[in-house]
Amino acid sequence: MSGLLEVRGLTKRFGGVVAIDGLDVAITPNEIVGLIGPNGSGKTTFFNVITGLHAADAGRVTFADVDITSATARTIYRAGISRTFQHSRLSLPLSLFDNIMIGNHTRLNQGLWFNLMRRAALRREFEDGYRAARALVEVFEPALVARMFEPVAGLPMIDRRRIEICRALISAPSLLLLDEPSAGMTHEETTELMDDILLVRDRHKDLTIIIIEHEMGVIERITNRCIVLNFGRKIAEGPYREVASAREVQEAYLGAA
């Protein structure tokens, strides 16, 4: 079967450091894949290369049968890959609604004349956008709907994560890359957030997720399979239980005996 995301021999160097070293990955539609590995093993770099923030030094990335290896971040987003960041990258002075709408960018009319002169049409688009944003926020935390036009800066970490995920989901992407969504949250908060993500996924079936996560409970509970990286190379792949007991993986995390 044809994969949604196919990565062949992907390599990324930063000076002398090889962050990703000849990585092969194939993701099929609708699966949830965990990307795990020790710090510095190249997980976030992998996301950055896929989403066009870093240019690959070698290898090939195809998404839905289109080569996106050297595409810009914009093109990749338009193609349907959306992401969150390890360190929250919300625009803190902007409202919740504004932040979510940034994710909706490609579906909003960006014409200068439209935006400045056709206020009635803009208003309809704004109201549609508000409804979509509200529907999404209600899934994660209904209490946030009332605060839709307050600055994000006033929210606690878990709500910021939620808004960040809403921003990534508003454009209905087919592939969602979650970079350590549990960072800075308690165990209970993480569980809650994951349940919400699964809920959204159940609503629109065509959502594939790759998740970077250090909380192994999360990985075990929600992923279909895992890919383990170490020094930019794939050292194991398969369901979490198999992978977790593999010798290479234990050595990578705990050091060789």
Add this chain to the structure above:
Amino acid sequence: MAGKSKSPAALWPGLAALAAATVYLIALLAAERQALIISLIGVGVAAVTFVAWFRLFDALSHSFVENEDPLGACAILAVVAIAAYFRDDHFAMLLIVTVLLYSVATLGLNIHFGYAGVLNFAGASFFGVGAYTSAVLGTYTAVPHLIVLAAGGVAAALVGLLLILPVLRTRGHYAAVVTIAFALLFKTFLEVNDVLGGPQGMQVKGMKLLNWSFNDNVEIGPISLSFYMNYFVVSLALLIAAFILVRRLERSWIGLNLDALRLDNVAASCFGLDVARWKITAFLIGNVLIGVAGALYGMVGGFVAPNNYTFADSLVFVSILLLGGIGNPWGVVVATIIVVIIPEKLQTLQEYRFLLYALMVTAILLFRPQGLMPRPVRRYFPEWRP
């Protein structure tokens, strides 16, 4: 900010502030003796401190945000009332026209600094491009003057295209340094260019629309009006148009795009934003406003010279922005009034005016870093309720 504490429509703080400001400005502009002027300014500073001390500024800006249309109309009436009071006083009218046109230019600069995040320290240069355009077109051609104004805007936008390219390739402070270099080069370019009058500058013809010559005093029956009243009408119309434009820009998806790329251009591009496109768009729109204001201001002054468009003048525009509150058009207008009128009335200051600007900016950055009127959260359609 709980939903309940939002009073539905607190119109009166805005109205009271407008009325007080109108009376105060008339008194300040009418005052002749330095002692009186100094004490009036003292009263003004005390009033502002009082308002700030009791945290009434937030109620005030809240009032303006909630009732922008009625208060905007009242503000226009207030300006007209002030102009009517000084109808035959050339100096006061010139100051009022200066405030209006500097406000237009600073609104343009506000798009650069406040929305697109382009730190443009060459604002006065683009103001100068507009002014020189009207000087050249007025002297050498018979282009109708409304088109000359538009040409000033277009010229500033075109010259801006030259500057935005290196600015796009640099970041933060380095981009600011590029604009400073441009401001210095621009003045030198004017000084060595004989076609543009060199260091002596050029005369600018007064504005003329059909048979309406702007440089003649107006006589309506027994009432005689300063010829600046002509410019006042056009300048006020220009300011209203610029204000509406900036407002609509901010309250649209484009305003959102600009905020997103200013605050985090990496995240913005990850969500499909074309950072360069929006920076260029915003830069050009801002420059059109600055250029049109400059073209009209050239006609008002009747004279352009390189020394009027220096880096120091650009800093005056920037200090207006910092004082008023970057991103808030109301703040821009209020700050322009303060920065233009106070040094003109305080003749004892003379060449120390830049010291005054420096003190004002330092004080505002220390005590109220968001400016006198910080920018509120975006309301796309203020009257809209979920």
